Amino acid sequence: MIKNFKWLLLISLTFAACNNDDEVVVEEPLTAGTANFSKYVALGDSFAAGYSDGALFKAGQKNSYPNILAEQFALVGGGVFTNPFMADDNRGGFSIGGNQIPQFPTRLYFNGAAPVNVSGVSGTVLGASISGAYSNMGVPGAKAIHLGIAGYGQANPYFGRFAKTAMSSVLKDATDQNPTFFSLFIGGNDVLGYATNGGIPTSQDPVSGNDITPAATFNSAYNALATALSAGGRKGVVANLPYINNLPFFTTVPYNPVPLNAATAAQLNTQLLGPVKQILTALGAGSRIKTLTASATNPLLIRDETLVNYSAQITGALVMAGVPAAQAGLMGSLYGQARHANGGANVADKDFILLTTRTVIGTSQVGVPAPFNTVGVTYPLQDNRVLTASEVSEIKLATDAYNVTIKAAADANSLAFVDTAAILNQLNNGGIRFGTFHMTAAYVTGGTFSLDGVHPSPRGYALIANKFVEAINAKYGSNLKGVDLGLYAIQYPAIIP
Numbered sequence: 001m002i003k004n005f006k007w008l009l010l011i012s013l014t015f016a017a018c019n020n021d022d023e024v025v026v027e028e029p030l031t032a033g034t035a036n037f038s039k040y041v042a043l044g045d046s047f048a049a050g051y052s053d054g055a056l057f058k059a060g061q062k063n064s065y066p067n068i069l070a071e072q073f074a075l076v077g078g079g080v081f082t083n084p085f086m087a088d089d090n091r092g093g094f095s096i097g098g099n100q101i102p103q104f105p106t107r108l109y110f111n112g113a114a115p116v117n118v119s120g121v122s123g124t125v126l127g128a129s130i131s132g133a134y135s136n137m138g139v140p141g142a143k144a145i146h147l148g149i150a151g152y153g154q155a156n157p158y159f160g161r162f163a164k165t166a167m168s169s170v171l172k173d174a175t176d177q178n179p180t181f182f183s184l185f186i187g188g189n190d191v192l193g194y195a196t197n198g199g200i201p202t203s204q205d206p207v208s209g210n211d212i213t214p215a216a217t218f219n220s221a222y223n224a225l226a227t228a229l230s231a232g233g234r235k236g237v238v239a240n241l242p243y244i245n246n247l248p249f250f251t252t253v254p255y256n257p258v259p260l261n262a263a264t265a266a267q268l269n270t271q272l273l274g275p276v277k278q279i280l281t282a283l284g285a286g287s288r289i290k291t292l293t294a295s296a297t298n299p300l301l302i303r304d305e306t307l308v309n310y311s312a313q314i315t316g317a318l319v320m321a322g323v324p325a326a327q328a329g330l331m332g333s334l335y336g337q338a339r340h341a342n343g344g345a346n347v348a349d350k351d352f353i354l355l356t357t358r359t360v361i362g363t364s365q366v367g368v369p370a371p372f373n374t375v376g377v378t379y380p381l382q383d384n385r386v387l388t389a390s391e392v393s394e395i396k397l398a399t400d401a402y403n404v405t406i407k408a409a410a411d412a413n414s415l416a417f418v419d420t421a422a423i424l425n426q427l428n429n430g431g432i433r434f435g436t437f438h439m440t441a442a443y444v445t446g447g448t449f450s451l452d453g454v455h456p457s458p459r460g461y462a463l464i465a466n467k468f469v470e471a472i473n474a475k476y477g478s479n480l481k482g483v484d485l486g487l488y489a490i491q492y493p494a495i496i497p
Contacts, residue, residue: 030076033477035235036180037073040081041135042066043147043174043225044185046455047464048138049158050083052492053115054452055092055107056140056158058085059496063458063488066136066183068465072480073181081135084162087123090496094126094157101126104157108451109494110444115451118494129161137174143189143213145221147171148228171228182229182236183468185420187402188244190218191395192454195244198354198384199391208384212394215401222405230413237416237472240403242424245352245392248443249453251428253353255299255341257361258377262294272371272378273301276335279317283310288339299340300353300361303380306390311336334372338380342389347396352387355443355453360385416475418467432463434485439463447490459488 042048042064049056050064061067061083070081086092093104100106100121108115139146139159146152147170153160164173174182193210194201202209229236244250260268268274269292277289288307292298315332319325341351361376372378387395403421410417424441426432427448431440439460440446443453448460456464466482473480 028479030481031477031479032073032076033473033479035472035476035478037076037078039079039135039178039180040066040070040073040182041137041174041177041179042069042183043170043229044138044183045142045189046138046140047188048136048183048185049140050136050138050461051140051455052450052452052457052461053092053107053109053455054117054450055105056086057090057092057107057496058088059090059492060092060107060458061085061136063461064136064138065456065461065465065468066138068462068483069183069468070135072465072469072482076478076480082132083136084130084132084134089120089123090492091118091120091122092124093122094124095122096126107492110451110491111494124161126157127160129163132162133164133173133177134162135177137170139170141189142170142186143221144186144218144225145213147186148221148224171225175228175231179229180234182234183238184225184229184236185239185418186225187218187222187241187406190402191241191398192244195387195391195395196249196354196454198382199387199394200384212398215398215405218398218402219405222402223409226409226413226415230415235415235476236413237418237468237475238406238410239418239420239468240406241399242421243396243399244454245347245387245395246424246428246441247454248441248446248449249355250352250387251441252355252443252453253358253361254297255343255351255353256297258292258298258300259296260292260294260298265292265294265298268292268378273335275318275321276314276331276338279314280310282317283313285310289335290340299343300376300386301338301378301380302341302351302376302386302388303337303382304339304388305337305383306388307337307339309336330369330372334378334380341386347389347392349389350392351389352392353381354385354387357381357385414475416468416471418471420464420467423463423467437486439485444491451491457488457490458492459485459490462488 048066050061052060092107094101106117109118141156150169151167153163190213194212197210200209201211273289277286280286280288290299311332314335315328318328342349363375365373365375365379427441431438439448450457462483462485469480469482472478
């Protein structure tokens with residue numbers, strides 16, 4: 001009896017094993033749902049183009065989210081998707097006369113110690129054009145209003161190189177292709193230029209300043225784009241905008257990276273910034289200057305143009321205290337609108353130090369005598385090096401308005417909608433896990449963003465593509481699977497094969 005039971009148990013286990021080994025999982029056939037991907041065009045800015053590591057280059061274009069999307073669309077009837085590829089050398093940027101143009105440098109790579117530009121000169125020549133109708137209409141530097149401007153290629157070389165005519169607009173070149181499906185991800189540059197320049201408007205600096213696009217202007221431009229692209233019931237997907245101050249470009253450098261020993265901290269407190277703090281305290285503004293400590297976490301000294309300028313009062317008080325007039329005048333000019341940077345969880349009071357500022361902190365300011373010349377310590381970081389809390393507030397106000405416009409346009413035109421604001425928030429608060437991988441918004445180590453701190457890495461672009469797929473599936477009943485994020489690198493090497 002026991003023997004027979006053992007045989008019965010063995011037989012049952014054998015059948016179970018066979019059933020597990022030979023089990024056939026029937027995959028549901030992929031379908032486009034109610035969407036038609038036979039002719040897909042992508043409109044947008046540098047994110048759509050595949051910009052990465054501070055440049056546009058061919059490998060980055062291949063890993064753009066529209067290109068990844070098009071590969072998925074091809075599985076359900078999607079047609080050929082074309083990109084206006086840069087030169088095969090993968091250096092990025094533009095050259096002229098055999099020289100790299102400084103405004104369009106080669107891409108960055110990590111040399112083991114720091115991000116540096118790849119050597120050599122780009123084979124993409126400024127002003128040279130390529131012919132053809134291109135599916136990827138992503139244009140680095142473009143704002144929402146730019147996509148509808150005839151002749152925009154004359155102002156933007158990225159579009160100029162593949163525009164159909166000298167008077168083409170991005171929108172017209174796209175709609176002339178009679179697309180059946182489109183994606184539109186635009187608006188980041190409407191605040192980004194202002195932010196990456198430290199919040200300097202053109203009224204303050206006509207040459208390098210950059211303005212936030214007024215909400216009414218964005219609303220008009222965006223609705224015109226959405227209406228034209230959706231004409232005839234055409235289907236598509238749009239995406240809103242994250243708060244850009246949450247990008248690594250603004251979150252990597254801490255507000256308090258200044259190391260001081262006890263002697264230096266005491267000297268600054270008693271002989272340099274201390275006297276300024278005393279004068280400001282008498283004026284009711286003593287909180288501008290902090291008491292420094294023997295530690296590695298002292299706050300940076302910055303200039304805040306929104307503060308009342310007490311230069312004259314500081315100069316006068318120092319002269320009365322016996323400080324030589326020249327030195328008193330220098331201190332007044334340096335510290336009249338100076339304060340120590342603020343950190344903490346409250347964004348309303350937080351300053352964001354730009355990623356590019358890290359290379360100047362602690363250096364000596366040319367033309368300023370010691371000990372007043374140490375950048376970020378005794379010489380205040382200037383406005384273009386810091387995004388202050390008040391400037392962040394302006395950006396947030398504009399972004400909120402833009403996002404209301406984008407969501408309303410998506411609803412009015414029955415389009416799929418991607419919430420990139422929520423995605424970046426998740427990356428900054430715990431990250432996104434898949435398999436054994438973990439993606440966050442941390443600079444370099446997070447795997448999501450490239451070395452310029454703004455644009456995604458290959459894996460970051462794949463994540464965006466998958467989020468677009470999720471939105472498309474939800475809206476149009478398709479069942480696209482997305483891509484395996486683990487197959488995409490988090491950095492490009494110095495030499496791309």
